[in-house]
Amino acid sequence: MTIHNIIEFCNPITVFGKKPAIIGKLCQDSRDVQKGDLFIAVKGLKSDGHNFISEAVNRGASVVITEKKVDLPSTVCVIVVQSTRKLLGPLAQKMAGNPAEKLTIIGITGTNGKTTVATLIWQILTRLNYNASMLGTVEKRVNSEIFKSRLTTADPIELANDMKQMVDAGSKYLVMEVSSHALDQKRVKGIPFKAAVFTNLTHDHLDYHESMNEYASAKKRLFNSLEENSWAITNVDDERGEWITNSTPAKVLSISFKNKGLINAEILKSDATGLTISIDGTVIQSPLVGEFNAYNVVEALLVCTVLGIDGKKIADALRSCNGAAGRMERVNFADKQGDEPIAFVDYAHTPNALENVASTLKRIKKSNQKLTIVFGCGGDRDKTKRPVMAEIAERYGDKVIVTSDNPRTEDPDAIISEIMTGFNDAGRVESITLRDKAIEKAIRNADKNTIILIAGKGHETYQEINGVRSHFDDREIARKALKERNGHPETEEVA
Numbered sequence: 329m330t331i332h333n334i335i336e337f338c339n340p341i342t343v344f345g346k347k348p349a350i351i352g353k354l355c356q357d358s359r360d361v362q363k364g365d366l367f368i369a370v371k372g373l374k375s376d377g378h379n380f381i382s383e384a385v386n387r388g389a390s391v392v393i394t395e396k397k398v399d400l401p402s403t404v405c406v407i408v409v410q411s412t413r414k415l416l417g418p419l420a421q422k423m424a425g426n427p428a429e430k431l432t433i434i435g436i437t438g439t440n441g442k443t444t445v446a447t448l449i450w451q452i453l454t455r456l457n458y459n460a461s462m463l464g465t466v467e468k469r470v471n472s473e474i475f476k477s478r479l480t481t482a483d484p485i486e487l488a489n490d491m492k493q494m495v496d497a498g499s500k501y502l503v504m505e506v507s508s509h510a511l512d513q514k515r516v517k518g519i520p521f522k523a524a525v526f527t528n529l530t531h532d533h534l535d536y537h538e539s540m541n542e543y544a545s546a547k548k549r550l551f552n553s554l555e556e557n558s559w560a561i562t563n564v565d566d567e568r569g570e571w572i573t574n575s576t577p578a579k580v581l582s583i584s585f586k587n588k589g590l591i592n593a594e595i596l597k598s599d600a601t602g603l604t605i606s607i608d609g610t611v612i613q614s615p616l617v618g619e620f621n622a623y624n625v626v627e628a629l630l631v632c633t634v635l636g637i638d639g640k641k642i643a644d645a646l647r648s649c650n651g652a653a654g655r656m657e658r659v660n661f662a663d664k665q666g667d668e669p670i671a672f673v674d675y676a677h678t679p680n681a682l683e684n685v686a687s688t689l690k691r692i693k694k695s696n697q698k699l700t701i702v703f704g705c706g707g708d709r710d711k712t713k714r715p716v717m718a719e720i721a722e723r724y725g726d727k728v729i730v731t732s733d734n735p736r737t738e739d740p741d742a743i744i745s746e747i748m749t750g751f752n753d754a755g756r757v758e759s760i761t762l763r764d765k766a767i768e769k770a771i772r773n774a775d776k777n778t779i780i781l782i783a784g785k786g787h788e789t790y791q792e793i794n795g796v797r798s799h800f801d802d803r804e805i806a807r808k809a810l811k812e813r814n815g816h817p818e819t820e821e822v823a
Contacts, residue, residue: 438527654786675786707738718750
């Protein structure tokens with residue numbers, strides 16, 4: 329793009345300074361600026377990009393886009409606009425060659441289930457030989473290539489660059505999780521979604537949103553932004569499910585397991601081996617466990633259906649789609665003696681998510697089995713959920729061990745103390761601050777009739793303490809504890 333193209337696209341209030349002949353890359357972080365780059369100053373939650381304009385210029389920015397008139401050398405082209413935040417997404421797409429327009433994009437939003445639904449859709453598409461990419465909490469996938477993910481939904485510049493990489497790699501589809509933060513901060517503005525899914529809305533992120541109504545309104549923006557030829561798929565068994573799509577221009581498909589939707593489903597079988605579901609008379613099977621995963625499976629199926637894929641092919645693919653890592657993931661270690669406890673690792677870090685997985689395991693466990701729950705709560709996050717999660721763990725667990733999650737800058741023991749206020753019977757509860765020791769003790773003291781739920785971190789491979797992230801993987805700790813419990817040497821591990 330030329331500077332004249334950029335100026336025209338920005339629809340500026342005013343422009344002054346020298347217009348460069350060549351434009352570098354678009355940056356919103358002054359630390360990323362190199363000679364000839366374009367810096368856009370965006371006001372964020374913790375800092376204002378306008379305070380870093382001088383630093384960007386010192387690093388070589390030849391163009392600055394700002395909401396305020398600034399005193400800069402005449403060698404710098406200054407473009408003053410009404411809102412840099414609203415402009416950022418569309419401009420990032422424009423400068424990347426509009427890759428979003430070359431992809432069929434599916435957005436998944438809601439409190440719980442986003443990662444599983446997105447992963448299932450991606451798995452279905454790839455199993456049916458479609459070139460598909462994915463962006464989400466756990467990872468980025470450019471076709472089959474995997475990259476680490478920093479945020480559930482990245483900033484607009486990173487999104488545009490990721491999409492360009494996907495298009496260049498031959499991807500035709502993109503499945504992406506869309507967070508309430510991203511919607512509130514307009515990170516996905518200008519992205520044309522072909523389909524959007526609402527999973528559910530429960531207590532979370534009230535450290536960011538001032539109320540559940542604001543949280544819900546942020547989610548609703550995704551559906552309000554859809555075009556008439558798009559699809560909105562919503563779970564109307566959730567109390568906000570009908571409301572979330574009531575003003576969307578898109579075509580709406582509502583799903584229900586309580587006979588309240590346009591599409592109605594029924595769980596025919598649910599046990600430790602998976603699910604059998606009937607959807608308007610069509611039977612599908614999935615290796616995923618639990619009622620909450622039944623919603624995820626149906627939502628993924630419907631997305632692929634509205635994309636025009638044959639339903640039988642989707643159902644066949646779903647038989648081998650195992651969903652997302654760290655979501656009700658069984659930690660296995662083959663034991664010939666059969667005396668090994670059953671351990672699941674799950675990302676459940678909200679009251680609703682913990683209740684979903686804990687109630688599921690309680691329902692599917694046999695009468696002679698006991699359920700041990702190991703969990704903690706993250707630091708520098710919503711404190712009101714801590715005693716609530718304690719009450720849930722106590723209600724479903726025969727034994728509970730409270731431990732650290734990601735304490736971040738808070739005192740781990742102080743977090744545990746706040747959690748402990750939610751218990752009624754302290755006799756069934758133990759607190760162990762070090763998470764690895766808590767997991768090890770839960771497994772060491774268990775027998776073959778014990779199911780262990782290790783909740784809170786799921787797929788995460790780190791623990792954050794005082795701003796430092798150190799390697800930590802619940803699955804590795806659990807697998808190692810299972811080996812040591814049964815006296816197996818390291819070389820006998822079975823993944």
